[in-house]
Amino acid sequence: MSLALERRLVGGGALLCLLALWEYASGRLVDPMFLSSPTRIYAAGVDLVVTGEIWPDLIVSAQSFIWGYLWAVAVSIPLGLVIGWNRRAQYMIQPFIDIMNAVPRITFLPILVLWFGIGIWSKIAVVFLGAVIPITIATLSGVRTNEARFIRVARSFGASPLKLFTSIILPGTVPFIFTGLKYGAGRALLGVVVGELYASTAGIGHMIADAGNMMQTDVVFVGVLMFTIAGLIINAILDRLERHFERWRPQEAAR
Amino acid sequence: MSSLRHWLERNERWLLGAIMGAAFLLFWEGLARGWWADALQPLIGQGAEKLRIRPIFLSSPSAIAVEAWRMYVVTGEIWPHLGVSAAEVVFGLGGAVLIGIPFGLISGRIRLLSHAVEPFMTALNATPQVAFIPLIILWMGTGYGTRVFIIFLLCLIPIFMASHAAVKTVDVRLLKVAASFGASELLLFRTIILPGSIPFLLAGLRLAIGRAMIGIVVGELYGSAIGIGLMINKAGSTFQTASLFVGVLTIVIAGLALTEIVRRIERRVEIWRPEAQQAVNS
Structure with a gap:
């Protein structure tokens, strides 16, 4: 039996076992109000759809994620490139980024709510803050780890700074940027959840909080699952994009 | 003179960082206290009032320091x-x-x-x-x-x-x-x-x-x-x-x-x- 097959079988089997156990236990060993059950959750999910x-709720959550994340990408990649490229810019800006990086940006949520209210803008802001720092850091460390040999060769052949940037720095940085994008997406999703749990009038997080208050455990699980699925989908999209951008790169062995 | 320049170059890293940090705090303090609104008033008129931000929204570095002293000590x-x-x-x-x-x-x-x-x-x-x-x-x-x-x-x-x-x-x-x-x-x-x-x-x-x-x-x-x-x-x-x-x-x-x-x-x-x-x- 191949390792990949074994992995699938065992993994899938464990998942099914857990679901079966859960289904059995609910109603017999545990009050379904506390634990719900896979069939109840499925029914609740179908019902909601x-x-x-x-x-x-889904549209509100998606909007806060997409806008916050896109803003973060639009700001952080250029910022990371500049900081990574220019020594003085690095000295000036990196301390702020390091400090922000050491902080869970979620702690700023109460301030953001104070500034932007409980509508969608505070969520967009918290998503933005969550994603912008990791993407910036990944980008700037990508610029910094570029092969000095390539740069020296290009310089000695008289490449202009622009040419150097577009043909060496940027392609070399892409894998780092994607690492940052993936990590940032996780932070952004966290921002959506906490922002909506904390203070909001709509969104999947709001739905979860409401359902929790009304003891609708199945709806809570549906909401949590939505976030799981969203996280998996976003990761898959970024993986695919990364492969698309990395197609030109020769395989490691060929070097 | 050249030794000063030398010193500046050697300590560029933390100097630039410290200057930016100080500038940030100063800008923040100025927003809360309305310094920038007052300074720009003659130049751009009423629009400058936008730079006067009420303390409940922004607080200020000095107010935070005072509050921290109060809460801790x-x-x-x-x-x-x-x-x-x-x-x-x-x-x-x-x-x-x-x-x-x-x-x-x-x-x-x-x-x-x-x-x-x-x-x-x-x-x-x-x-x-x-x-x-x-x-x-x-x-x-x-x-x-x-x-x-x-x-x-x-x-x-x-x-x-x-x-x-x-x-x-x-x-x-x-x-x-x-x-x-x-x-x-x-x-x-x-x-x-x-x-x-x-x-x-x-x-x-x-x-x-x-x-x-x-x-x-x-x-x-x-x-x-x-x-x-x-x-x-x-x-x-x-x-x-x-x-x-x-x-x-x-x-x-x-x-x-x-x-x-x-x-x-x-x-x-x-x-x-x-x-x-x-x-x-x-």
Whole structure:
């Protein structure tokens, strides 16, 4: 039996076992109000989709994620490139970034709510803050780890700074940027959840909090699952994008 | 003259950093006190008033410093909050270390177990675990135990994953040599797997500290009577912006200090092993 097959079988088997155990235990060993059960969660999920109840919340959450994340990408990649490229810019800006990086940016949520209110803007801000720092740091460390040999060769052949930038620095930085993008996406999703749990009027996080207050455990699980699925989908998209951008790169063995 | 220039060049790094830091604080103070609004008034007229920001929105570095002095020294009102939150972190993070490291190491070592665990790890890692909080409150209420449990849960996953991954990076050749000389599983664990895993365990611990700080803020949003997270929350909802900043800064400094301690330990541990540093950083 190949290792990959074994891995799938064992992994899938463990998952099924857990689901079966859960289904059995719920109602017999534990009150379903506390634990719900896979079939109840499935039914609740179908119900939410069919009645269309979930869409407004889903759209609000998606909007806060997408806008915050896109803003973060738009700011952090150029910022990281500049800081990585220019020594003085690095000296001036990196202390701020290091300090912000050491902080869980979620702690700023109460301030952001104070500034932006409990609407979607405070969520966009917290998503932005969560994602912007890791992407900046990944980008600037990518610029900094570029092969000095390549740069020297290009310089000695008279490459202009622009040419150097577009043909050496940027391609060399792409894998780092994607690492940052993935990590940042996780932070951004965390921002959506906490922002909506903390103070909001709509969104999947709000749905989870509401359902928790009303003891609708199945709906809570549906909400949590939505976030899991969103996280997995975002990761898959970024993986695919990364492969697309990395296709030109020769394989490690060929070097 | 040339020696001055020389000195400037040598100390450029921290000088530029310090200048930017001072400029930032000055700009902030000026916004709160209306310096910029006053200065620009003759130039751009009424539009300059936008730069006068009410203290409840922004506070100011001086107001925050005064508030911090008051809360820490004059009334000392922050200490009980700090003590309660610190205890939460000690119990939550400590529990996560005690449970996450052994289980992670074991599941990383036994192939079938690791295959069984991996789908759950992938899923849990993709989920922002704070989404489970309403569920945890449903199960456990809103007491002290709940908050410890939230921190425990948030810390458990990075620690478990780091331990799990650490075992896989142990040099297989070393294991084979030791095994062929008849080393028992226990001996393998103690002399090869555990020492080889320590850089990863510490990296996991560092991640977990960040998670614990999130746990303080998020866990205390719900029905707590005392704690730094609660204090921040209360200050936010009553527009005491300066206290809010004091609370946030307290968590920030605590997080920085804890992370720095782990970093020190990491450096000390890694002195004898040159290549581990790179493995963790990459």
